[in-house]
Amino acid sequence: MLNQLTVQHFAIVQFLELDFNTGMTTITGETGAGKSIAIDALGLCLGSRADANMVRVGTDKAEISARFTLSDTPHAKQWLLTNDLENEDDSSECLLRRTVNKDGRSRAYINGTPVPVSQLKSLGQLLVNIHGQHAHQSLLKSDIQLSIIDEYAAHDQLLQKVKDTYQGWHFLNKQLKQQQANQQEKQARKQLLEYQIQELDEFALGEDEFEQVETEHKRLANSGALLESCQISLNQLSDGEEFDALTLLRSSVSALEAQVENDKNLENIVATLQEAVIQIEDASYELRHFSENLELDPEQFQQLETRMSDALSLARKHQVQPEFLFTHHQKLSKEFKQLNSGEQQIEQLTADLEIAEQNYYQHAKKLSLSRSRYAKELSKKITVSIQKLNMEDGVFHIELLESANKSLSPLGLDNIEFQVKTNAGQTLQNLAKVASGGELSRIGLAMQVIISQRVATPTLIFDEVDVGISGATASVVGKLLRSLGENTQIFCVTHLPQVAGNGHQQMFVTKQSDGKITNTTMISLNEQDRLNELARLLGGDNITTHTLANAQELLVAG
Structure with a gap:
């Protein structure tokens, strides 16, 4: 429960320090005095949006702190423990603090530790539930109506399962659509690749084959000239009919050997010439062998000519160098396989999506069945409550309808319609069509009270929720809130004496102004x-x- 609220330099409040008790506390005051200002300050401390206008004129910052006892709030104690934010001095207490600078920047603290505002809001939802004066207007919105059923039925776990399975389905569905779109774009590319690869497959050029063909083609193209050059060289070296190099060398060696005895200096020269004779003999032998084995095969040459010509033609067609044609072929084949794997991915995603959808429907149907059961229960309770609130012939009914378009939603498969009959002899109709402002207020208040009795929030705030209610109905509302305050801490900002008189305690808000400075205060009566x-x-x-x-x-x- 909320023990203490301290407000400093907030809007038209200079300083407030308020201590609170259990039970129902009513807050009254003159029109325009700022009866809801403490509620607004508390809301800021619970994580609501900060604004520079919240800072009192002439000051640098506003500061609000709220002290809570956690003995009746085990969920909040566990949250603090999980987030390592418990009060080291007293784990049964919690202090929330929020500051807002005049430039609009704010800071949040839990038990003295700076935290993001999101954490302040997360903890605040476990400590306080605020029902605003315009809350009954939101009853006309279908998403709010659905949330009322889920809150009453405590569908947190069921709803989370539906949301989780929806997210899984939604992710797969998005992937599948993206893959299908990509596949459509790639279809034309795949058809082109299929034609190109078939052409290259039929040609079947091997790795390094073009270089080998080119070398062999060049050799055969020049085989005639090679043979002619070999014959001329052989004649010049050793096979000449009159003179050749070998004959001349041998003659020179013989002549010089005869003169060695006369001059020993010729020995080295003779040895060199003898080596030259041996080398020419070896070269002549190898050249003769080369000539004898040199093939002149026109048919093979023609085959090589055709192969190389086709390779050059394909290379031009694919805009690559002929020596890279094999690599290009492998690259296209790899791309084609990847495009085919995209089809396999689509098949797998389609199968996964079907499983995810079945999983979603399994949990969504459980949620629908539970909603149907609790809708009947809540309808009966609200009917009883509004009849007590001066709608003697009123009947309230919650109609659950399966979604017409069958589209999956994170909130499940149900559409909802709040229906009401306000007078005898009427039929049930949509709440928005038949309920007046006062009737809507009473229905909304009945819902809030009934749901509050089931939700384990230790502090409830009703901020002028009795607008449009008066007379005997106001007295019933007051008694209803007081009975709720027997087990829960209730704050009720009201303008109705019938409601205010039912409080266990009452606070009064007043505003003073000297023409220059305005100040709002709140006192216990x-x-x-x-x-x-x-x-x-x-x-x-x-x-x-x-x-x-x-x-x-x-x-x-x-």
Whole structure:
């Protein structure tokens, strides 16, 4: 529960330090005094959006702190423990603090530790539930209506399962659509590749084959010239009919050997010439062998000519160098396989998507069945409650309809319609069509009270939710809220004396201004002050014996 709220330099508040008790606390005040200002400050401390206008004029920053007792809030204690933010001095207490600078920047703290605002909001939802004065208008929205059923039925786990399975399905569906779109774009490319690869497959050029063909083609193209050159060289070296190099060398060696005895210096020259004779003999032998084995095969040459010509033609067609044609072939084949694997991915994604959809429907149908059961239960309770709130012939009904378009949603398969019959003899119709403002307020309040009795939030705030209600109905509302306050801490900002008189305690908001500076304060009222305030709410500023007597009748003993 909320123990203490401290507000400094917030809007038109200079300083407030408020201590709170259990039970129902009613908050009243003159019109325009700022009855909801403490609620707004608390909302900021619970993670609502900060704004520079919240800082009191002439000051640098606003600061709000709220102290809570956690003995009745095990979920909040566990949250603090999980996030390592528990109060080291006293784990049964929690202090939330928020500051807002005049430039609009804000800071948040939990038990003295700086935290993101998102964490402040997450913890705040476990501590306080605020029902605003315009909340009943949201009852006309289908998503709000669905959330009311889910909140009443405590569908957190079921709803999370549906959301999780929806996210899984949605992710796969997005991937499949993307893959299908890509596949359509690639289809033309695949057809082209199929034709090109077939052509290259039929040609079947091997790795390094073009270089080998080119070398062999060049050799055969020049075989005639090679043979002629070989014959000429052989004649010049050793096979000449009259003179050749070998004959001349041998003659020179013989002549010089005869003169060695006359001059020993010729020995080295003779040895060199003898080596030259041997080398020419070897070269002649190898050249003769080469000539004898040199093939002149026109048919083979023609085959090589055709192969190389086709290779050059394909290379031009594919815009690559002929020596890279084999590599290009492999590259195209690899790309084609990848395109085929895209089809396999589509098949796999389609199968996975079907499983994900079945999984979603399994949990969504469980949620639908539970909603149907709790819709009947809640309908009966709201009907009983609104009949007590001066709608004697009123009937409330929650109609659950399966989604017409069968589209998957993170909220499940259901459409919802709140229906009401306000008078005898009428038929049930859509709430938006038949409910007046006052009737809508009563229905909304009945819902809030019923749901609050089931939701384990220790502190509930009703901010002028009794708008449009008066007379005997207001008295019933007051008693209803007081009974709720027997087990839950209730704060109720109200303008109705019938409601205010039902509080276990009452606070009064007043505004003072000297023409230059305005300041709002809030004080706790004793019994006499409460009587005077109730009398003011009944009859205005002119308090009479009669209005005091009426106020006494309204004041329920604390």
